[in-house]
Amino acid sequence: MPAGLPYFAWIDASETTFGPEHMRWDEAVFSFTLSQEEGDPASLTAVVRRPVNVAGDAIGLLGPGRKIWAWFALDCGPGLVKFRGRLVGIPTSIFEELVTLEFVARPVDVVAQKEALANTLRVLPYYDEAVIDPQRRNDPDVVLEGYTAIWHYDRETHVVTVSDEILGEDGLVEFDGASEDGKVLYDGLGLTLSSGPLARVDVSAEYTWTQQARGSVDLTDYLVSQWPAGWTPGTIIFSASDWPKRGAGLGDGWEVVDASAEDQYSFEVSSRSGGSTNTVKYAGEEAHTTTFTETVSGLSTPSPIPVASFLGVISDEIKVGYAEDGDGNRYQSSYSRNVSRGSTLIVQQEIKATLVAGYEAARQCTERVSFSLFADVQPILTDPEDGEAMRIDDIRSVNLTEGGMIGDPRRRSYIATERGNQSLEHLIAYARAHLMKRARAVQIAFAPKLSRMVEVSLRKNVFLVEPRVGEALGKIVGYSITLDGSDGRVNCEVRIGCTIGRGGSAVASGGEPLYCSIDYAGPDYQQFTGRTVLFDASVGYAPPDAQPNDDGINFLGPIAVGDVIEVPLVVTVGPDEDDPTGQPPWPDSITETDAEARAEWIKQFMNQFKIKATFKLKSMTRDFSTDYEIEVTDVQIPVGIDLEAA
Amino acid sequence: MAGLEVVVRPVIFPDIRPRARQSLPPQDDPDKGFAVIKGQPAQGVGISYSMSISSSKAHQQETERRVDVVRVYQEEEDGTINKQNYVDMEVANRITTTEPGPEGAAPRAPGDPSTPWNQVSEIEKKAYYKKYEEWEEEEKRKMKLLEQDKIIKAKKGG
Numbered sequence: 001m002p003a004g005l006p007y008f009a010w011i012d013a014s015e016t017t018f019g020p021e022h023m024r025w026d027e028a029v030f031s032f033t034l035s036q037e038e039g040d041p042a043s044l045t046a047v048v049r050r051p052v053n054v055a056g057d058a059i060g061l062l063g064p065g066r067k068i069w070a071w072f073a074l075d076c077g078p079g080l081v082k083f084r085g086r087l088v089g090i091p092t093s094i095f096e097e098l099v100t101l102e103f104v105a106r107p108v109d110v111v112a113q114k115e116a117l118a119n120t121l122r123v124l125p126y127y128d129e130a131v132i133d134p135q136r137r138n139d140p141d142v143v144l145e146g147y148t149a150i151w152h153y154d155r156e157t158h159v160v161t162v163s164d165e166i167l168g169e170d171g172l173v174e175f176d177g178a179s180e181d182g183k184v185l186y187d188g189l190g191l192t193l194s195s196g197p198l199a200r201v202d203v204s205a206e207y208t209w210t211q212q213a214r215g216s217v218d219l220t221d222y223l224v225s226q227w228p229a230g231w232t233p234g235t236i237i238f239s240a241s242d243w244p245k246r247g248a249g250l251g252d253g254w255e256v257v258d259a260s261a262e263d264q265y266s267f268e269v270s271s272r273s274g275g276s277t278n279t280v281k282y283a284g285e286e287a288h289t290t291t292f293t294e295t296v297s298g299l300s301t302p303s304p305i306p307v308a309s310f311l312g313v314i315s316d317e318i319k320v321g322y323a324e325d326g327d328g329n330r331y332q333s334s335y336s337r338n339v340s341r342g343s344t345l346i347v348q349q350e351i352k353a354t355l356v357a358g359y360e361a362a363r364q365c366t367e368r369v370s371f372s373l374f375a376d377v378q379p380i381l382t383d384p385e386d387g388e389a390m391r392i393d394d395i396r397s398v399n400l401t402e403g404g405m406i407g408d409p410r411r412r413s414y415i416a417t418e419r420g421n422q423s424l425e426h427l428i429a430y431a432r433a434h435l436m437k438r439a440r441a442v443q444i445a446f447a448p449k450l451s452r453m454v455e456v457s458l459r460k461n462v463f464l465v466e467p468r469v470g471e472a473l474g475k476i477v478g479y480s481i482t483l484d485g486s487d488g489r490v491n492c493e494v495r496i497g498c499t500i501g502r503g504g505s506a507v508a509s510g511g512e513p514l515y516c517s518i519d520y521a522g523p524d525y526q527q528f529t530g531r532t533v534l535f536d537a538s539v540g541y542a543p544p545d546a547q548p549n550d551d552g553i554n555f556l557g558p559i560a561v562g563d564v565i566e567v568p569l570v571v572t573v574g575p576d577e578d579d580p581t582g583q584p585p586w587p588d589s590i591t592e593t594d595a596e597a598r599a600e601w602i603k604q605f606m607n608q609f610k611i612k613a614t615f616k617l618k619s620m621t622r623d624f625s626t627d628y629e630i631e632v633t634d635v636q637i638p639v640g641i642d643l644e645a646a
Numbered sequence: 647m648a649g650l651e652v653v654v655r656p657v658i659f660p661d662i663r664p665r666a667r668q669s670l671p672p673q674d675d676p677d678k679g680f681a682v683i684k685g686q687p688a689q690g691v692g693i694s695y696s697m698s699i700s701s702s703k704a705h706q707q708e709t710e711r712r713v714d715v716v717r718v719y720q721e722e723e724d725g726t727i728n729k730q731n732y733v734d735m736e737v738a739n740r741i742t743t744t745e746p747g748p749e750g751a752a753p754r755a756p757g758d759p760s761t762p763w764n765q766v767s768e769i770e771k772k773a774y775y776k777k778y779e780e781w782e783e784e785e786k787r788k789m790k791l792l793e794q795d796k797i798i799k800a801k802k803g804g
Binding site for chain 2: 249251269296312323333340350399611615616619
């Protein structure tokens, strides 16, 4: 068959393989345009003679029962350019002799195919679900943000793939400018510049997680060593009833998980009584009787040495009775004296105590990562340093604890972990993708011969040698084949996008280990200075060392008291702030009302023995934020076209 | 074509990112979060001392004496009784005394023995001794009972 002859066959949707039986003319194609743009399915616009039935009457193209799928093929000489598409839209100019049909090679299962493909692309570091809203993670288009790739729809098989926007996967189509097929037509050559490459991408991202940990710290020794000591070794002056109990709060995220306090003294008062009775009898009768009784109370042992004592109200009552004897003489017939005296001893309790503080940390940690990624591109408008910059500052993570990305939620740093480095690489990939895509600033359109169109697809690159252009290497971003029925000419066009980089590649650097030789501990054990890890051949970065701007608690290791004390223990002895100031005068006179006055006096006096201990444990609920400025290399971009040479 | 087909070129929507937290993180207040342990180890313990001493002295007054009047003869060295030589003696077998009651107590109402003894102004006590018939026969051999249970009232002020 002669080159340039188009075939058109209405088919069933199941006829997915082109065969000789499809090389027919179900419609008389007057003209057509077959084209495909990067990221879109191929389309075919065919102008055909208006279909008629056997009676010669026009028939509806969209009528029930009519086939809407079609195979289109164009004989290019060496082979056929084939297209399988579905009729879309309403034919235009339907009442004319020629009607325009529009077909698209869009898979019917495009969503399913993209989802299946997206599942294979959800790999770190190109896709980092840590920075994707969980509600959007099923969106297949989201997976490509870290790739320099775009969806590709095969115009024949309708298989959906992704294709790199810089380097096509299916090889190179060469136009050497010398061979007969390697030449392009003089007309149709064009070079356009896009808005210009991106010179820099400024990235800042936030990674947040809830640092979670629970445990306990024994504060006993710390408290006892700095507390006023009791007489007995190991005791402190305090009362067991005032010692914190289990469950009592000790600060933000802290509470008592275990505590004990044992009073060393009971302060029980015991009393002993004694006395005697002396009776003198005369003539068998009691003539003279003397009775003495005494009761003394005091502290039961063991008891501390009182720090003060105060005499209470004294009662001393003497009674003398008189009578007359038989001679009428008055004599002292009885005598009695009752003495009672109360005293108040001021004693201090001592306790043996323990106290274990438990913590349950829930601390919001944020790491702000920022870097500026520069593209090593040729100056197209001005110096790249002054060129257009993009700011990406809306990247924030989910809660890495809830998402599980943090691994061990006790960690103080995320970005310095292996997973964190992958998140960092994702940022680099994201920024790199922007730079790479925008570095494809030169678009060259040319008209190859029809015979070469069989080779053209959007998954390939083109190497073009043309005297007016020189040499150019670019990714095919679009093509079209057009037959104008009015003159019968077939016009071919291929457009390629050429990057304007300088070539080169990033260089890795082992850096200097800070602890020991790499041979001794391996490359992943210690921190380095000047280390550069390659993301790929185009860009590298210095993995950050963990330098959390927090309070220094490392929940991954044993925690000592010194690790959690923020404000050291201060023990004060004396009245509280709300206690009355000054001591009232001591009531001297012995009256009943003075008993109350004395009690009040003693009550205030005892205020000077009050003990107040304050300390502050590091908060288990506060938030921390750490900034990391990441060192990255410039992005090395391939040379698609050397503008400086041109 | 773009007007008829969905543009499938990837579009990164701004809302793919997790939402930022609604509020700024609270700063750690240096004045808050302190653990405070306070208490009063001192305690006032009341102790007491009491002493009582009392003495009483009785001044008894004899008011009545009941006596056995006996005659005691001389006993010779050979044991015989010489009834010519004798003395008459009053041997008390009951002595009634009184002493003052508690100061201010009322006199016992006449014929009212129900008043407690220690609530009357005058306390009566009686002391009993052996009566003549209870004496040893050896003793009574030298004696003669002249009058039994003779009552002798004491004179006031005597």
